Amino acid sequence: MNGWQTLLYKEVLRFWKVSFQTIAAPVLTAVLYLLIFGHVLENRVKVYDSISYTAFLVPGLVMMSVLQNAFANSSSSLIQSKIMGNLVFLLLAPLSHWAWYFAYVGSSVLRGLVVGGGVFLVTVWFADLSAEAPLWIVVFGVLGAALLGSLGLIAGLWAEKFDQLAAFQNFLIMPMTFLSGVFYSIHSLPAFWQGVSHLNPFFYMIDGFRYGFFGVSDVSPWLSLMIVGLALLAAAGVALNLLRTGYKIRS
Amino acid sequence: MPAISFQSVSKDYPLARGAKGASFRALDNVSLDIEEGEFFGLLGPNGAGKTTMISILAGLSRASSGRVSVLGSDVQADYAAARLKLGVVPQELVFDPFFNVREALRIQSGYFGVRNNDAWIDELLESLGLADKAHANMRQLSGGMKRRVLVAQALVHKPPVIVLDEPTAGVDVELRQTLWKFIAGLNKQGHTVLLTTHYLEEAEALCGRIAMLKAGRVVALERTSDLLKAASSHVLRLKIDGELPADLAPLARVTGRIVQFAAHDVREIEGYLAAVREAGLVVEDVEITKADLEDVFIEVMGGRRTSGGGES
Numbered sequence: 001m002n003g004w005q006t007l008l009y010k011e012v013l014r015f016w017k018v019s020f021q022t023i024a025a026p027v028l029t030a031v032l033y034l035l036i037f038g039h040v041l042e043n044r045v046k047v048y049d050s051i052s053y054t055a056f057l058v059p060g061l062v063m064m065s066v067l068q069n070a071f072a073n074s075s076s077s078l079i080q081s082k083i084m085g086n087l088v089f090l091l092l093a094p095l096s097h098w099a100w101y102f103a104y105v106g107s108s109v110l111r112g113l114v115v116g117g118g119v120f121l122v123t124v125w126f127a128d129l130s131a132e133a134p135l136w137i138v139v140f141g142v143l144g145a146a147l148l149g150s151l152g153l154i155a156g157l158w159a160e161k162f163d164q165l166a167a168f169q170n171f172l173i174m175p176m177t178f179l180s181g182v183f184y185s186i187h188s189l190p191a192f193w194q195g196v197s198h199l200n201p202f203f204y205m206i207d208g209f210r211y212g213f214f215g216v217s218d219v220s221p222w223l224s225l226m227i228v229g230l231a232l233l234a235a236a237g238v239a240l241n242l243l244r245t246g247y248k249i250r251s
Numbered sequence: 252m253p254a255i256s257f258q259s260v261s262k263d264y265p266l267a268r269g270a271k272g273a274s275f276r277a278l279d280n281v282s283l284d285i286e287e288g289e290f291f292g293l294l295g296p297n298g299a300g301k302t303t304m305i306s307i308l309a310g311l312s313r314a315s316s317g318r319v320s321v322l323g324s325d326v327q328a329d330y331a332a333a334r335l336k337l338g339v340v341p342q343e344l345v346f347d348p349f350f351n352v353r354e355a356l357r358i359q360s361g362y363f364g365v366r367n368n369d370a371w372i373d374e375l376l377e378s379l380g381l382a383d384k385a386h387a388n389m390r391q392l393s394g395g396m397k398r399r400v401l402v403a404q405a406l407v408h409k410p411p412v413i414v415l416d417e418p419t420a421g422v423d424v425e426l427r428q429t430l431w432k433f434i435a436g437l438n439k440q441g442h443t444v445l446l447t448t449h450y451l452e453e454a455e456a457l458c459g460r461i462a463m464l465k466a467g468r469v470v471a472l473e474r475t476s477d478l479l480k481a482a483s484s485h486v487l488r489l490k491i492d493g494e495l496p497a498d499l500a501p502l503a504r505v506t507g508r509i510v511q512f513a514a515h516d517v518r519e520i521e522g523y524l525a526a527v528r529e530a531g532l533v534v535e536d537v538e539i540t541k542a543d544l545e546d547v548f549i550e551v552m553g554g555r556r557t558s559g560g561g562e563s
Binding site for chain 1: 266330341354361363366
């Protein structure tokens with residue numbers, strides 16, 4: 001293995017060794033959401049014609065798990081290494097900023113997809129679900145995880161203590177995922193909040209991902225692809241630049 | 252080509268927020284060449300800039316001005332080549348709690364692009380007395396064992412230049428012996444070694460050449476033997492029953508009731524004895540010994556002696 005592959009391997013091994021916390025727990029959380037919201041809302045909320053609420057909910061929960069875990073992976077790994085001081089082993093190695101980026105984001109994508117896959121495998125039994133356009137599922141799953149992995153990298157570099165990272169996660173990532181249409185179609189919102197939702201990049205990831213299952217969505221999947229793609233390019237650009245200049249890791 | 256080269260290196264750290272534009276100069280125009288195969292000691296009190304120099308050399312920190320290179324490779328412009336030639340044992344006792352010793356060493360090898368490194372890893376484990384700990388998790392190791400792993404991690408890619416930043420701080424006697432035997436062996440095989448330490452007797456025993464840093468400047472740079480030769484030749488060691496008067500205290504090295512004065516000749520020794528008697532102190536024990544590196548260090552740091560040709 002060369003340098004970046006080793007770092008990728010190490011990052012995957014890191015979350016795999018604590019998989020109860022990094023994989024099983026988020027799967028269980030998502031299943032609880034499905035059971036509770038599905039039970040309460042199944043016969044009260046109608047989102048799209050001919051699609052049950054539970055079926056509507058499953059892709060949203062899968063994508064939400066993908067995104068949250070991709071973010072958690074790179075950000076928590078970095079801040080732990082910074083606080084433990086063992087980031088020095090990487091800093092002493094001849095790894096380029098590209099190597100850091102691909103390893104940290106690659107492992108985040110992998111963790112996001114593993115958790116998302118787990119959520120899907122468990123929840124799919126509760127809903128009648130088909131995959132109308134499977135390629136879109138893969139594209140949005142991977143791009144969304146890469147975007148959140150990149151944001152996690154930025155947050156992990158920026159944060160100096162766990163508290164700051166928790167603030168980033170709880171006040172930015174969590175509200176944006178919850179308000180992105182995981183639990184509802186934004187068409188059910190008043191016009192003003194629909195407009196606000198359109199400013200949220202997380203909405204396009206969920207909406208595009210859902211299109212892959214139902215072949216219907218709130219906006220065109222091509223528009224979603226463009227927005228998610230641009231957001232990923234921007235986040236990757238920022239992350240790579242921070243790594244190149246050694247932001248907060250090389251004095 | 253020097254193994255390590257510092258050319259007019261300065262490092263300024265910005266002071267805390269609020270003090271606009273103000274900065275602290277940790278290194279002030281340091282120039283220093285270390286030749287291949289040397290065992291070189293970098294000494295100085297806390298805050299003198301030793302770790303800053305090593306951080307810049309290792310790429311953990313950037314010089315504000317000047318150039319640093321390892322065997323001809325610039326540590327910034329050509330960082331990958333420079334880091335491949337360099338093995339650094341960091342001062343802090345850091346470890347990754349997710350892995351056992353062998354995993355940590357395999358991963359570190361991989362970062363340097365070294366594949367199938369198990370034969371060399373086994374050799375390192377054996378030489379450092381870690382063979383029976385290969386499968387122990389890093390968390391379960393004692394401080395001394397963690398220190399050995401840090402040494403092994405620095406050497407996985409067989410670097411020609413080895414840097415040890417206070418490797419024996421807080422380490423027991425046995426490990427210090429093992430460690431020095433091992434490092435001295437590597438030096439004999441041709442590796443260049445740069446060492447910082449607080450234990451001056453270690454530097455005296457191991458280092459062929461020594462640089463002393465004070466407040467970010469090199470204040471002495473000589474062969475260890477020349478440093479010792481040029482120092483005050485004798486040390487007057489007294490055991491006294493009270494405190495030294497204010498005019499004598501700054502000249503002495505005081506350890507509890509034992510005070511030591513550096514002296515060049517017999518007349519100086521007599522002078523000190525007379526001054527002590529005059530102060531009304533009772534001398535319980537007198538000894539005259541040869542100066543060691545610690546005496547030189549105190550002289551240099553006290554500004555009573557400066558670097559260059561040797562004499563002052």
